[in-house]
Amino acid sequence: IKKITFNDFQKTLKNKQFNNAWRRGKFLIAELKNDPHKLIFHFGMTGDFKYAKKDNLNKEDKQSAQLIIEFVNDYQLLWLNPRKLGNVYLVKDIKEIKTIKEMGPEALKLSQKEFLSLLNEHSTKNIKAFLMDQSDIAGIGNEYSNEILFQSEINPHIKIEKLSKEQRKKFYNTMKKYLKKAIELKPPDIHFPDSWLLAHQKDKKCPKNKNHQLKKETIAGRSALYCPQHQK
DSSP, X not given: OOXXXXXXXXXXXXXXXXXXXXXXXXXXXXXXXXXXXXXXXXXTTTOEEEEEEGGGOOHHHHHHEEEEEEOTTSEEEEEEOTTOOOEEEEESSGGGSHHHHTOOOBGGGOOHHHHHHHHHHTXXXXXXXXXXXXXXXXXXXXXXXXXXXXXXXXXXXXXXXXSOXXXXXXXXXXXXXXXXXXXXXXXXXXXXXXXXXXXXXXXXXXXXXXXXXXXXXXXXXXXXXXXXXXXX
């Protein structure tokens, strides 16, 4: 993707209005009114926004902000990126970003038939690797992949071809259910229900049986947390 100077970046956004925003995978895409450019954010693991009146923003927020957008109402939108793992793009076509161009279908937009077909296409792949590969299926982060597998009672090591038809259908319904619930809980400031795996990342106690210890290991290059007893 072509890099631009900050002056050009600033000139493009100056005196413009945002008129729409939507998500694609782990990217947030903001559209400008009467301008083909799109401002795109990739937050990394710890990125966030803060929107407040200029006088109400503290020094720490401003120091960790990699981008500050000022509005005519004296509010500012801060793109907080303390670990500097995120990226911001200004493009006319979102497919200029290779990751978006190669991205698979959105998890929440797939019908059961489409999802089962997608599993068949990647049948030799490890189920955890499949969930984490944005070119296979988009919009599922590492923690939620662990949650979906746990609630589906599927071991993260298993290959897709080993899953029965019933397991695949259960997996689809569970994926839809827990992704929708996660959105309702409004991350990141959320308290997960005790029945969720994500509520026990620290104590490592299985939500279904507190006598069972959760296991953490690296699978497909990502951290996997699961219950060996309930996900055999």
